[in-house]
Amino acid sequence: MTTSLSTPHGQIPKRSLVTGGGTGLGLAIATALVEAGSEVFICGRRRDVLEAAAEISGATPLSGDITGPPGGLLKATGPIDGLVHNAGSYIHSELGDWTVRTWEDMFAVHVRGPAILSQAFAAQCEGPGSIVAISSTLGARPAPGAAAYSAAKAGMLSLIRSLAIELAPVGIRANAILAGVVPTDMTAKPRGQQSSEEQLESLRQLHPLGRLGKPEEIAQAVIGLMGNPWISGAELAVDGGLLVS
Numbered sequence: 001m002t003t004s005l006s007t008p009h010g011q012i013p014k015r016s017l018v019t020g021g022g023t024g025l026g027l028a029i030a031t032a033l034v035e036a037g038s039e040v041f042i043c044g045r046r047r048d049v050l051e052a053a054a055e056i057s058g059a060t061p062l063s064g065d066i067t068g069p070p071g072g073l074l075k076a077t078g079p080i081d082g083l084v085h086n087a088g089s090y091i092h093s094e095l096g097d098w099t100v101r102t103w104e105d106m107f108a109v110h111v112r113g114p115a116i117l118s119q120a121f122a123a124q125c126e127g128p129g130s131i132v133a134i135s136s137t138l139g140a141r142p143a144p145g146a147a148a149y150s151a152a153k154a155g156m157l158s159l160i161r162s163l164a165i166e167l168a169p170v171g172i173r174a175n176a177i178l179a180g181v182v183p184t185d186m187t188a189k190p191r192g193q194q195s196s197e198e199q200l201e202s203l204r205q206l207h208p209l210g211r212l213g214k215p216e217e218i219a220q221a222v223i224g225l226m227g228n229p230w231i232s233g234a235e236l237a238v239d240g241g242l243l244v245s
Contacts, residue, residue, distance in 0.1 A: 013082025020087030022049040024184035028215030031057040066113035070120040085114040085133040110152035127171030164233030173232035175225040180239030182213040207240035
């Protein structure tokens, strides 16, 4: 039976997989899990990026696309008891520019991929186990140009609620983080007429705490959710107060 490690953070999974673990939030989460005592695997599409991230985090790199069949990925990891759905992408698209591909891409990476990977994870996890999904405040409060992303992140939240109910009998918990804006490659891309710096400043002003988040702050929240055996089905806002403003 898969066991969990006792750490100052509680019960941290012994062996974990972080999707999109090569950069940004994923790299910070993988690093934090390694420091907490978990053996960590990171997956993504770019092997060179993963290998560089592995040098920093101490995780094991695995090339893989979460929108495809998960069998090969989990065969490579072996039994795991922790799963972080962090892989994501963003398409800024106003109503008049929507395409079928826009919506398919957003739901593939944020809902369908995590759903099928969670199914495969549950089948091989003997429990206890922990799933954490990195959603977004946009899943609760949409913004212009983000309809497909917002709908997909809301779908991710619904998926986590369902997993929390269905997997509770086998000791697997599922939780989500509603992340505020954290500077990453994805958030740095300018949209509309704003420059990158103008865009970041406007995003800073949305947060009552007056600044954007740090990847390490999201990682701390992941460790907290994974380490507390009495939390499941939670949606934790880590957003500098954005959702209550």
